[in-house]
Amino acid sequence: MVSAPVATVDPTEPIGFLPRPELDRLIEALQADGRRVIGPTIADGAVVYDEIASQADLPAGWRADQAPGRYRLEHRGGVRLFDYVVGPTAWKRFTFPPRVPITVGHRDGGAVTFTAAERPATPLAFLGVRGCELAALGIQDTVLMAGPAVDSDYAAQRAEVLIVAVECVTAASTCFCTSMGTGPEVRSGFDLALTELDDGFIVRVGSPAGADLATRLSLAPVEPERRAEATAAVAATRRSIGDPVDTDGLPARLLANLDNPHWAEVAERCLACANCTLVCPTCFCTSVGQRSDLDGQESVAERAWDSCFTAGFARVAGGNFRPRTQDRYRQWLTHKFATWWDQFGSSGCVGCGRCITWCPVGIDVRAELYAIAGSRSGARAAAIAIQPPPTPTPVGPPVDPATMPHPPALATAPAVAAAPKAPTSPVRACIARVVSTRPESPDTTTLVLTDVDPAIVAGLPGQFVMAALPAFSAAPISISRYRPDGIELTIRAAGPATAAITQLGRGDQLQLRGPMGRGWPVEAAYGHDVAIVTGGIGLAPLRPLIDAILAERERFGDVRLYYGARTWHDQLYGDELDTWAGRPDLEVALTVDRAGPEWFGRVGIVTHLFDRATWDGSNTVAYVCGPERMMQATVETLGDRWVAQDRIWVTLERHMECGVGLCGHCQMGRYFVCRDGPVFNVAALEGIFGREGI
Amino acid sequence: MIERVSPVRRAREAGSSIRPRLGVVKFASCDGCQLTLLDLEDEFLALTERFEIVEFAEATTNRSDGPYDVLLVEGSISTPEQAEEIVRLRRQTPLLVTIGACATAGGIQALRNWGDETDFRAAVYAHPEYIESLAFATPISDHVAVDAELRGCPIDPGQLVELLTSLIVGRRPQLPDESVCLECKRRNAVCVAVAGGFACLGPVTRTGCGALCPAYGRGCYGCFGPREQANARGLARHLQVVEGRAPADVGRLFAGFTAYSEPFRSMVTELGGVAAPGVAPGGGPARESHDA
Numbered sequence: 001m002v003s004a005p006v007a008t009v010d011p012t013e014p015i016g017f018l019p020r021p022e023l024d025r026l027i028e029a030l031q032a033d034g035r036r037v038i039g040p041t042i043a044d045g046a047v048v049y050d051e052i053a054s055q056a057d058l059p060a061g062w063r064a065d066q067a068p069g070r071y072r073l074e075h076r077g078g079v080r081l082f083d084y085v086v087g088p089t090a091w092k093r094f095t096f097p098p099r100v101p102i103t104v105g106h107r108d109g110g111a112v113t114f115t116a117a118e119r120p121a122t123p124l125a126f127l128g129v130r131g132c133e134l135a136a137l138g139i140q141d142t143v144l145m146a147g148p149a150v151d152s153d154y155a156a157q158r159a160e161v162l163i164v165a166v167e168c169v170t171a172a173s174t175c176f177c178t179s180m181g182t183g184p185e186v187r188s189g190f191d192l193a194l195t196e197l198d199d200g201f202i203v204r205v206g207s208p209a210g211a212d213l214a215t216r217l218s219l220a221p222v223e224p225e226r227r228a229e230a231t232a233a234v235a236a237t238r239r240s241i242g243d244p245v246d247t248d249g250l251p252a253r254l255l256a257n258l259d260n261p262h263w264a265e266v267a268e269r270c271l272a273c274a275n276c277t278l279v280c281p282t283c284f285c286t287s288v289g290q291r292s293d294l295d296g297q298e299s300v301a302e303r304a305w306d307s308c309f310t311a312g313f314a315r316v317a318g319g320n321f322r323p324r325t326q327d328r329y330r331q332w333l334t335h336k337f338a339t340w341w342d343q344f345g346s347s348g349c350v351g352c353g354r355c356i357t358w359c360p361v362g363i364d365v366r367a368e369l370y371a372i373a374g375s376r377s378g379a380r381a382a383a384i385a386i387q388p389p390p391t392p393t394p395v396g397p398p399v400d401p402a403t404m405p406h407p408p409a410l411a412t413a414p415a416v417a418a419a420p421k422a423p424t425s426p427v428r429a430c431i432a433r434v435v436s437t438r439p440e441s442p443d444t445t446t447l448v449l450t451d452v453d454p455a456i457v458a459g460l461p462g463q464f465v466m467a468a469l470p471a472f473s474a475a476p477i478s479i480s481r482y483r484p485d486g487i488e489l490t491i492r493a494a495g496p497a498t499a500a501i502t503q504l505g506r507g508d509q510l511q512l513r514g515p516m517g518r519g520w521p522v523e524a525a526y527g528h529d530v531a532i533v534t535g536g537i538g539l540a541p542l543r544p545l546i547d548a549i550l551a552e553r554e555r556f557g558d559v560r561l562y563y564g565a566r567t568w569h570d571q572l573y574g575d576e577l578d579t580w581a582g583r584p585d586l587e588v589a590l591t592v593d594r595a596g597p598e599w600f601g602r603v604g605i606v607t608h609l610f611d612r613a614t615w616d617g618s619n620t621v622a623y624v625c626g627p628e629r630m631m632q633a634t635v636e637t638l639g640d641r642w643v644a645q646d647r648i649w650v651t652l653e654r655h656m657e658c659g660v661g662l663c664g665h666c667q668m669g670r671y672f673v674c675r676d677g678p679v680f681n682v683a684a685l686e687g688i689f690g691r692e693g694i
Numbered sequence: 695m696i697e698r699v700s701p702v703r704r705a706r707e708a709g710s711s712i713r714p715r716l717g718v719v720k721f722a723s724c725d726g727c728q729l730t731l732l733d734l735e736d737e738f739l740a741l742t743e744r745f746e747i748v749e750f751a752e753a754t755t756n757r758s759d760g761p762y763d764v765l766l767v768e769g770s771i772s773t774p775e776q777a778e779e780i781v782r783l784r785r786q787t788p789l790l791v792t793i794g795a796c797a798t799a800g801g802i803q804a805l806r807n808w809g810d811e812t813d814f815r816a817a818v819y820a821h822p823e824y825i826e827s828l829a830f831a832t833p834i835s836d837h838v839a840v841d842a843e844l845r846g847c848p849i850d851p852g853q854l855v856e857l858l859t860s861l862i863v864g865r866r867p868q869l870p871d872e873s874v875c876l877e878c879k880r881r882n883a884v885c886v887a888v889a890g891g892f893a894c895l896g897p898v899t900r901t902g903c904g905a906l907c908p909a910y911g912r913g914c915y916g917c918f919g920p921r922e923q924a925n926a927r928g929l930a931r932h933l934q935v936v937e938g939r940a941p942a943d944v945g946r947l948f949a950g951f952t953a954y955s956e957p958f959r960s961m962v963t964e965l966g967g968v969a970a971p972g973v974a975p976g977g978g979p980a981r982e983s984h985d986a
Contacts, residue, residue, distance in 0.1 A: 044884035044911065069936070071889045088884055098880035269932070271925045273897030274872065278879035289868055294740055296863030305880055310872040311922040325923055360875075360887045360897050361932040471863050496865040 011188050011206035016219025017226060019200040020079065024055045026164070026192075029216045030125040035162060038094055039127035040084060045073055047087040049094075052127070059084050066172035066353070069362025082128055082196050085172040086352050090281035091126055091133055092140060095158050098305045102153075102288065105299045105470025110508035112431060112470055117300065121156040129165045129190065131183025132175075132352040136281030137163075138189055142344045143284050148675070149427065149660030162209055165190035169233035171241045174353030176366055179245035182350045184237040195230040202230045244366045246375040247347070251338035253373035258330065258691070262372045267326035269361055274307035276355035276365075277332065282348050285664030287312070288473065288657050296471035306664075308332050313665060316655050317494035318627075321668075327693030335667065337369065342670035427660055428453040429513045434504050435486065440572045443493045444537060445502040449512070450486040456512060457487060460519030461544035462651060462679045465489070466659045468511040472497040476656040476674070478541035479515070490540035490572060516659040517678050520545045520649060525621035529557040531643070533634045535564040535606050535626035539572045541651055541678075542625050546580070553585055557619065560587040564606030564626075567592050568599045606630065607637040617641035622648045632690040635682055646683035653678070668694055714763035717749035719783065721769030721776045722803055722831060726848040727794035728752045728768050737855050744862055760786025764861060770796040772803060772831045784838040791857065792834045795847035799919045800954035802847075803831040807954055808968040833954070842867065847917035847951040850902050871922040873897050874914050878905035886913055893933055893947050898924040898958075919952035926957040930965065941965040 018026065030037050039052040040059055047059050058081040065072045066085065076083075101117035129137070141158065144151040168175075168184035177183030186193045191210035194201040202222060205211045277283040287306035292299035306313060309328045314321040322328050340348030349365075356364050430453035438446045456465060459479055467489065468474035475497045481488035493499040501510060522545060530549060534542050549556055561580065565571040571590065581588040589609040591602040602609065606626070620643045624634050631650045638648055654666035654673040661675035669688040671677060680689075688694045718728055732738060732753060748758035765787040771777050784790055792798050800807070806814050811829040815822040834840055844853050853869055860867035870876075874896035878885065886908045887894040894913035896905070900921040907914050920926065926948065933939045933947070945967030948958040953968075962968060 045889040046884040048882070048884065069888060069932075071885075073889075088889070089882070093882065098882075268925075269928050271873070271897040271928055272923050273875040275875050275879065275885065275897070278876065290865070292859060292863060294737070294744060294859050294862055296859070296865070305876070307872075307876065310870075310876065312870065312872065325925065358885055358888050360885065360894070361928060362936060472865050500864060 009205055009207060009211055011190070011193070011204055014202045014204050014222045014227060015214055016203050016217070017200055017222050018194070018203050018217060018219055022218055023081075023201065025217055026213070027052070027054055027127070029213055030127075030162065030164075033123070033125075033162075035123040035125040037125045037127055038091075040082070040087070042073065046071060047073070047084040049087070049089040049091065049126075049128075055081070058082075058128075063170070064172065066174045066357045067362070068174065068356050068364045069359050071357050079198065080196060082166045082168075082194075083170045085168060085170060085175065086130060086133070086354060088279055088354065088358055090279060090354070091129060091137060092281055092284075094124055094126070095137070095161060096140060096144070096151075096154050096284065100153050100303045101300050102303050103301045105301065105468075105511075107297050107299075107470040110505070112509045112511060114429070114431070114468070114470070114511050119153060119156075121160040123160045123162075124157075125162045125164060127164045127166075129163050130168055130177075130352070131165070131186045132177040132180070132350040133281055134163070134165055134186060134189040135180070135182035135350040136352070139282045139344065139346060139348065139350065140284060142346070143282075144662065146344075149658070149662050151662055162213075163190045163192070165193040165206075167193065167195040167230075167234050168237050169196055169230075171237045172353060172357070174356040174364075175241050175351065176244045176353060177351040178238055178241045179243050179247055180347060180349055180351035181247075184234055184241070195234065197226060197229055197233075202226060245351070245369055248376040250369070250373060250376075251341050253376070254334050254338040254369075255687075257372050258334070258687070258694075260372050262368070263326040263330045265371075266329050266363065266368055267324065269363055270325050270329050271361060272309040272325045272328055273360060274309040275358050275360060276363075277307040277309060278305060279354040279358045280336075281352060281354070282336075282350060283307070284662070285313070286657075287663065287665070290471055290473060292471035299471035303663075308335070308664070308667075312655075314655050316653060317498075318653075321654060322693050324693060330693065331667070333365070333368065333372070334669075337373075339667075339670040343672070426455065427513055427516060428455040429511060430456065431509050432486070432512045434506055434508045434510070436506055437504070440490060440574075441570045443502075444490060444570075444572065445493075446480065446488055446490045446572075447501070447504060448483070448486065448488050449510075451509075452486045452512060453514075456514045457482060457485075459487075459515030461522060461548050462519030462541050463515040463517050464541070464659075464678065465512045465514030465516065466656070467491075467501055468513070469497070469500050472500050474511075474513070474657070474659075475501065476516070476659060477501075478651075478678075480540040480543050481547065482544055490537065490543075492537050513659060517674055518676065520623055520651075520679050522548045524647070524649070525549070525623075526555050527557070528647070529615065529617075529620040530559040531562065531610070531617070531620050531622040531638065532560065533562045533606060533610075533622060533624045533626075533638070535630050536566065536570060537572065538625035538627075538651075539563055542623060543573065543576075545623055550583075550586070558587065558615065559585065560589070560610070560615070562589050562591075562606055562609040564591045564593070564609070564630075567594050568596060605633070607633050610641070611637050613641070615641070617643035620647065624648060624650045628652070628690060635689075644683075645686075646681055648682040649679055650682055650685075650689070651678045652680060713744060713746040715748045715758070715761070716745035717758060717760065717762040717765045717787070718747070718752070719749060719765065719767055720751070721767070721780070721797070721834075722772035723769030723794065723796040723801065725752060725768070727797075727844075727846075728766075730793075730849050730851050730854055731766075734851055734855060741858055745858075762787040764789045764791065767792050767797050767834055768794050770800045770803060770831045770833055771828070771837055773827050777828065777837060780834060780837050789841050789861070790834075790838065791842045791844065792840050793844045793849050793854070795845065795917055795919065795951040797834045798843045798845050798955075799952035800831050800833045802951050804833075804954035805949060805968050806831060808949075808962065831954075842869075844869070845900055845918040845952075846902055850904070852904075853902050870901055872901050873921050874899045874901050874903070874905050874908070874918070877901045877903075878908045881905055881909060883909040886911060891937075893937075893939065893944070895929070895947060898926050898929050915950050916948065916958065917951045919955045920958055924957055926961050930961050942967045 040047045041057045061077045064084045103114050106113045144154040165186045167186045190206040193204040205214050285306050286303045308331050336348040432449040433451045435448040435450050464478045466474040467477045477489045479487050480490040493502045595603045624631050656666045656674045657663040659674045661672040666673040795801050807830045857867045886892040892913035895916035896914035899916045900918040902918050930944050933944045945965030948961040949967045953962050
């Protein structure tokens with residue numbers, strides 16, 4: 001027996017052999033450190049991960065027969081503990097639980113408070129983490145901890161996890177870790193790694209904590225035959241899996257097939273039940289729900305696992321951005337295998353096969369990928385290869401498109417195509433106070449706020465805040481003016497949360513988080529003419545831009561504002577429109593959809609204000625805000641006036657809950673609209689701007 | 695637009711101590727959903743402080759023909775009188791909320807819609823000529839506009855509290871229309887369809903029950919009715935083609951408490967599965983298909 005302390009950690013080199021009965025010594029050592037040991041155990045006809053007390057809780061002699069839509073435990077006898085491969089549980093259940101309270105809100109008259117509902121982290125040990133699962137934990141680490149925003153609950157719990165990995169010496173028919181490069185071998189990312197043989201385990205250490213643990217075990221030397229047997233077993237597993245998914249150029253092949261008719265074919269089989277996303281060890285999307293007492297004075301905001309397959313996921317007050325099952329399936333598959341690279345620098349899939357096994361109708365992602373994206377080496381390759389590479393991703397703070405860095409195209413180098421995250425100024429939360437309110441239209445009110453965090457007051461035109469009252473969901477609201485002592489928010493009562501905010505009066509409080517997102521790049525128009533085209537409440541996020549342009553008016557050429565509204569009553573900022581119209585250095589043109597007796601101006605859609613104008617758009621930078629269809633029409637009309645697409649900036653609406661790129665709701669192609677937008681350069685949206693169901 | 699109306703807040707803003715008038719009425723149903731209100735116990739007393747319960751036969755001898763501020767309606771429309779009464783009640787309330795599978799989907803009695811109502815009547819009653827009933831049992835929404843629905847057989851007490859709370863606070867009630875599977879997975883229940891081979895309606899059924907049946911090792915029988923985008927046809931095809939179940943067995947799966955809701959209704963019509971009057975009682979075949 002050797003139990004020499006390990007000076008340096010080499011995760012590839014076995015340090016000893018753990019005889020089978022000694023596994024309990026390992027479990028006891030973990031428990032002695034105050035950790036709850038989570039490992040595989042049998043419940044309700046499956047091997048699930050739950051707390052275990054000893055080796056006796058592990059599924060000795062059990063294997064799982066897995067196929068698309070089918071899982072059956074079989075007792076084959078023998079002593080092997082880890083031949084079950086993977087079951088329905090992902091480790092994220094413990095690091096990223098299905099329900100987590102986030103804030104406690106309290107409302108007393110007009111006064112509100114919010115306190116973070118912090119949970120103490122529990123010291124845990126994960127026993128039996130596979131190669132694919134290690135990769136999945138690493139991916140969630142990137143998504144939730146690598147910034148710019150960090151999920152503090154996840155980070156706290158993740159720091160308390162010790163990992164005992166296990167190499168796979170058998171595979172399920174649904175496994176494809178080999179294609180995704182995550183297994184069956186276990187190479188790094190663990191504290192301790194085991195490879196199971198009949199009489200015990202080959203042990204490797206991967207961290208100082210693992211090394212410390214190893215010193216407390218009675219390890220025998222590793223005999224060469226045992227080592228060879230373990231290596232051969234893992235190699236045989238690799239061979240049995242083969243290479244079922246051709247990942248060569250897969251992101252580009254998928255994104256080139258957004259209009260493939262096969263999406264609709266899958267949707268006839270897909271139940272949109274969300275099981276694939278919930279068993280997936282990397283899926284991270286969540287929604288926030290509110291629970292409150294009967295009067296709404298005390299409320300708890302709780303974050304729960306959600307899925308891009310649910311109806312509410314992409315829904316906003318005006319409709320649903322992904323109404324059909326085929327839209328949702330396409331979002332899931334293209335995110336996992338393509339746009340995840342842009343966002344996080346890796347695939348979102350680790351090849352564990354859970355989404356195949358636990359799909360109640362047995363949809364096999366490997367087959368669907370082939371049907372939609374073909375194979376680089378297959379017959380479809382020629383047709384796929386001519387597809388253009390993805391459009392460049394704008395990164396960092398708003399810059400002139402001419403100087404925008406072009407990340408490498410996905411098609412050639414997926415591993416390095418990840419866009420650096422937009423450097424976001426730190427998001428601050430504060431309790432702001434209403435100074436005054438001003439009705440703008442029958443359903444729209446401007447709140448003048450003070451007690452606003454200086455970071456928010458120092459925000460950029462086009463940035464937004466998440467505004468919240470206890471018991472209501474938070475609403476993303478564009479800042480409609482920066483003032484020396486605060487900000488203004490112009491809010492349309494589109495739903496209950498915004499209705500409650502518009503009902504606030506002088507002295508009432510609300511919570512603001514911000515400033516969020518990327519704003520309008522004012523400097524992109526230095527030396528150029530400016531066209532501002534907007535409709536309805538779309539003028540609100542553009543008002544700070546107009547303020548900024550007027551503050552240094554001499555740096556711009558001709559400045560034109562085109563504003564449409566449903567009726568005269570729906571025009572925002574009536575007095576200011578008059579003031580602006582009176583300026584000699586600002587051209588203001590207004591139109592309404594429906595005129596009343598009080599309206600003597602133009603009637604019709606906003607693009608009619610300039611489709612016959614005489615100005616030359618080749619030196620114009622345009623800023624556009626309105627409903628997506630209006631913005632599409634505007635971009636077309638601007639194009640007719642020779643305004644280049646890379647000089648047109650739009651701001652997009654999507655369902656937003658967190659505002660910092662963690663909840664997943666606002667994804668649009670490769671972007672998180674909350675974090676990478678809401679202001680986008682139209683050229684950067686090529687292929688997705690105006691596309692149905694994205 | 696239920697979320698825009700807050701009867702309690704409206705009363706407060708009017709400077710009044712008058713509580714909004716809550717009525718609970720029933721049509722063709724078993725009263726189980728109304729009893730959920732009484733089963734709330736602790737919250738029920740708090741609710742009586744915020745609502746004036748003016749009509750609730752299970753709880754009070756006070757009666758009111760209206761008007762109400764909020765009316766909870768249980769049961770389906772099964773007789774000519776009921777069809778008239780629901781129209782009258784709709785005029786008495788700005789907010790009409792249907793509660794339970796009978797009111798929202800027609801209920802189990804809507805299975806008669808696939809047969810001849812006179813045959814059912816003859817099979818059940820000694821003197822069928824005494825009974826006056828409609829040929830179809832139908833949900834309330836087939837007769838009048840409905841402002842909100844609480845699904846389920848019976849309704850979920852948590853959803854009832856959420857609805858009443860949201861009425862008081864003035865927010866949108868959180869009544870998700872996603873599949874039962876989400877709640878099943880969140881609560882860590884092993885999938886009874888994949889691991890147990892059960893026929894389970896969870897993927898096409900609206901959540902709200904907390905995945906009660908799958909968590910206790912049986913398939914969901916769809917008592918909350920179809921969810922948004924319910925791909926009943928896709929599930930039915932899988933159960934027949936891949937799992938080899940007989941069409942009538944699959945039809946019977948959908949022929950439960952919410953059978954008359956589309957798209958479950960189309961599946962029952964296409965695949966069969968509703969027993970004719972006079973066939974052995976007890977719902978034996980339907981039960982078998984769940985427990986298989």
